[in-house]
Amino acid sequence: MKLDILGEKYKVKETNGEQYEKFEADGFCEWWAKEIHIKDDIGEQKEDCLMNMKEYRNNTIRHEIVHAFLFESGMKKYERDEEIVEWIARNILKINEQCEKAIKGLSNNKGERC
Ligand SMILES: [Zn+2]
Numbered sequence: 001m002k003l004d005i006l007g008e009k010y011k012v013k014e015t016n017g018e019q020y021e022k023f024e025a026d027g028f029c030e031w032w033a034k035e036i037h038i039k040d041d042i043g044e045q046k047e048d049c050l051m052n053m054k055e056y057r058n059n060t061i062r063h064e065i066v067h068a069f070l071f072e073s074g075m076k077k078y079e080r081d082e083e084i085v086e087w088i089a090r091n092i093l094k095i096n097e098q099c100e101k102a103i104k105g106l107s108n109n110k111g112e113r114c
Helices: 019-023 053-072 082-108
Strands: 002-005 008-015 027-030 035-039
Touching: 002 053, 008 053, 019 027, 027 053, 035 053, 053 082
Parallel strands: 008 035
Antiparallel strands: 002 008, 027 035
16 A cells, blocks of 8 residues: 655555564565565464554554654654654644644634633
8 A cells, every 4th residue: 555655655565574583573575675564464363462453553654654754854863763653643643633623612612802
């Protein structure tokens, strides 16, 4: 599948291979190739694993997309900053939810001031 990252078309692929061990990651973003790779088996829930693998996979996808957005924005200081990338990946849905709540709340109360 393809994503539009600030006007650039990125391919998103589920793959496997030694690059995941090399990067010590379950996903990676190849900025210059415009590709996001997600390890193809990370969403599989194994019986002895306590992690929610579906949520882990979803967060990994968000994480790599955030890398792509920072790169395409020219945010050189932050595009490789794993801490800020992970913070955004973990919180972007919560931020969006609160933004939408505020926008809807304000739209429904037009004319009402506090
Ligand atoms: Zn990362």
